[in-house]
């Protein structure tokens with residue numbers, strides 16, 4: 001039986017990685033045209049039954065600044081300005097490639113540095129937390145420490161919008177119903193990621209996340225960054241915090257210069273090629 005031209009022409013190469021179960025398809029497009037990556041390709045790849053499946057697609061591009069640029073896409077085909085766990089995964093790839101102990105990458109939150117820790121985990125400097133209502137963005141001039149939404153969540157941008165609630169019992173939160181309601185709340189003209197945090201003490205908390213454009217995820221790095229910032233601003237947390245997410249543990253620090261550092265594991269799962277048949281079936 002013919003297998004078509006798949007073996008002769010292997011198609012587009014990709015990698016599958018994850019950080020605490022927050023999973024990614026990573027495409028190295030440094031030698032390719034960025035226009036090759038479209039919302040339709042992101043949606044098709046993100047389909048967990050007919051594609052590969054991911055929480056985010058991360059596309060590595062050539063950059064005149066730093067080692068590379070990274071563009072992030074959600075499973076619904078929309079773009080994300082930041083993705084902390086994918087930033088750590090791509091940093092791991094770039095450091096493995098160059099043998100260097102650190103790397104800099106251009107993202108929607110500016111140029112970010114990352115480095116490997118002695119224990120093998122990867123730390124990303126996720127850049128400055130942005131706190132002005134225009135930077136989130138919010139629909140109007142509101143105090144981002146406490147929004148006029150039931151539960152008084154805080155709003156933080158890490159290059160993407162986050163709405164952070166502090167609750168008594170995070171296990172009792174019905175993420176699949178409240179998540180999409182807050183994602184599409186009128187106060188957030190570009191929608192928002194939604195975090196629910198249960199504080200254990202000033203250095204420890206439990207976090208669950210509903211992601212804009214993707215839904216419930218096992219972990220969200222930029223959400224963890226936004227949560228430490230929102231918690232410190234409300235007087236609930238110290239600036240160094242360990243967070244337990246559904247998929248694992250992240251260490252966070254909101255540094256005095258406003259940058260947020262995030263440390264956690266990365267995992268390389270497999271490499272593959274998208275078949276020409278799959279690529280030919282993707283619409284506009």
Ligand SMILES: N[C@H](CCC[C@H](N)C(=O)O)C(=O)O
Pocket residue numbers: 022055056074079080081082083084085086160161193211212213214217219220221222223
């Ligand atoms: N998983 C990512 C965040 C994705 C954010 C995305 N859903 C958005 O639309 O901003 C992280 O580790 O930071």
